[in-house]
Structures are given as C-alpha cells and as structure tokens.
Amino acid sequence: MGMELQAVEVHQDMNAPLSHYYIFTGHNSYLTENQLNSDCSDVPIIKALDRGVRVIELDTWPKSNRDDVDVLHGGILNAMVAMSKCLRTIKNHALSEYPAVITLEDHFTPDLQSKVAKMVTETFGEILFTPK
Known part of the structure; x- marks a missing residue:
C-alpha cells in the first residue's frame, strides 16, 4: 500500500526572516529504508520534498576511483547514488516559493570539494543563494 502525498498548506505569516x-x-x-542495509536513491528525496x-x-563520499562523488551512508554496504543525480x-x-536547504556531510579532499562546489553552482545557477 503506497503512501498518499498531499500538498503542504501554509498557516502563518511567511514574511519574517x-x-x-x-x-x-x-x-x-x-x-x-533504514541506515544499516537500505539502498541509496533519489526517490526518498522526492518523497520528502x-x-x-x-x-x-x-x-x-569519493567514488572508488576518487575522481567523482557519490551519496551513500558511510561504512555500510549499500547501493550508492550519484551526487549529481541527487542535486x-x-x-x-x-x-516552491520557500527556500530549500541542502546539508552536505562531506568526506573528500579539497580538489573534490571544488568539484562539488562547481557541480552545485552549475546545477542551481541563479536560484542558488550566495551571500554578497
């Protein structure tokens, strides 16, 4: 039995910081599913949003060849999903008219951090908040 998703209604003033x-x-x-043996996918991200x-x-985490990034729960043998797909x-x-926040738990080198920064910038373009 699938879970029915409903639109979230706003019930307060949304003009404050x-x-x-x-x-x-x-x-x-x-x-x-759980943290111990479930797979990684972008489907739970869609459901959450x-x-x-x-x-x-x-x-x-770095891919095994250390030249790209995957999303997975560290130390667990589960299927991973490409970070670019998640983004x-x-x-x-x-x-939505309201912001979404992405938190990254990163486990990679400065050169991969630069690659991820570029990936995020290219994916979100002008909708990415960047402080002045």
Whole structure:
C-alpha cells in the first residue's frame, strides 16, 4: 500500500526572516529504508520534498576511483547514488516559493570539494543563494 502525498498548506505569516521558523528537515534523506542495509536513491528525496521537507541531507563520499562523488551512508554496504543525480532531483522537486536547504556531510579532499562546489553552482545557477 503506497503512501498518499498531499500538498503542504501554509498557516502563518511567511514574511519574517528564515531564522524565525521551525523547518521540516530530513536526515539521511537519500535512504530507501533504514541506515544499516537500505539502498541509496533519489526517490526518498522526492518523497520528502513532496511531504514538505525543506532541508535535505546528503552524505557525500569519493567514488572508488576518487575522481567523482557519490551519496551513500558511510561504512555500510549499500547501493550508492550519484551526487549529481541527487542535486538535479532536488532542483526539479523543491519547487516552491520557500527556500530549500541542502546539508552536505562531506568526506573528500579539497580538489573534490571544488568539484562539488562547481557541480552545485552549475546545477542551481541563479536560484542558488550566495551571500554578497
């Protein structure tokens, strides 16, 4: 039996600074089930965003060849998902007048950090908040 997703309704004034609100957050937003033996996918990210989650967490690790980044729960033998796929999914499903926040638990070298920064910038373009 599938879970029915409903649009989230806003019941308060949304004109205050972001820090004035409680925000519905996700943890290990990419896991299909539990932390021990479930696979990683962008499907749970879509479901979370459809339920109104506005903070998505991605645990990011270098691929085995160390030249790209995957999202997975570290130390666990589960299927991974490409970070680029997760970012595109967030961009395509976090459509709202309200911000979405992505938290990255990163486990890689400075050169891969630069690659991820470029990936995030290229994926989100002008909709990415960057302080002046």
